[in-house]
Amino acid sequence: MIRDLLWGCVVCGTMESLREVDRIETCEQCGARYRRAHGAQIAVEVDGRGIETRSAAEWSGQLPPVTPTGTAECLARVAESDMQVTGYGEYLGRVERFGNFKFGQVELTEQALIFRARDGEGSFEWPLSELTAVQPSSTSLQIKAKRRPVVSFKFVDSSSRLWEERIQLALRQHYSTREIIEFQPRISLR
């Protein structure tokens, strides 16, 4: 989805406003329509202003600034166990086995990332100080906290790219006196 790349409308600047209407991603706020054009270019059509086609990188440069807090509906699943991978008689490594997805809402505050399951299966909280990695994986986002299993989030109407940048920004503000030099495989500070 284009909204995975462009988490805000590049025309009106509204965050997380792109929704699919008749198979065309459209800004709920201003009505701008987004389509894939030639190659990986993106055409943005605004009524009365015509169509403008630019590269994904150029449109990305027009995005509204990321905020370090927010909420979104998502599917979350936790790695429940590990599995050994072997091949041709050789031990290759371990792979996480995820449980079922739980639908709910994720919230990022200045102190923590919180997931509240919709079906009343409780809530989970990861204080920012305990996060050890933030890792995108295809259209999901994985987070890891100290002594806790890895969790994978799939966003329903939002963008994993936005949430990666959002959590990174929140962590930078949390460790404001030190520089974060990497977010994966572990958060390293200088």
Place this chain on the structure above:
Amino acid sequence: MIRRARYHFYRWLARSLWSVMGGVEVRGLENVPKTGAFIMIANHQSFLDPILVQAVCPRVLHSMAKSTQFGSPFFRRLLTQLYSFPVRRFEVDPQAVRQVLRRLAQGNGVIIYIEGERSWDGQLQAPRIGTVRIALKAGVPIVPVRVDGAYDAWPRWHRKIRRNRIRIEFREAFRLPHLESREEREQHVPQAADRIMSALRPGGRRG
């Protein structure tokens, strides 16, 4: 023997399929060492990169692939047949590092996508420092490979693949200092990362 035959069958299949999807233009094959261990470091624009780089490279490439890809029995079997091994990217994975060093010690070529993820916007992303550390520890030749056109064929944010000509350029191999001590390696990480990334940029050294 059967494994190698399967690998070459998949290479042929990938090349054949992409020949009707726009074709692949390959440059710099002379930069791929004919014998001995090397680390190939590539940019990552699309799911197509690992398939097509391995399809056109004359040497068998052992690849580091994200652990979630080994989740299904089908892909686990396919990837291990293709000399892949898993890496957990959300924590330090010593077994993945051991796998790289073991395969290099056996005289093989290992390919690593230094950005760790497909680019969202087609631009080269920051390097994963772990790859640079491995390169400094291994002390084998580094072969940069630049892929262009794969993003236009299948960007990360779109489900559909489109026909497009893909250019794969194997660039001039170089060596980083082989550093045994961890302290020395850490000191060299920034300049080694710069050296690798400058070789991967559009219009970088071609050899």
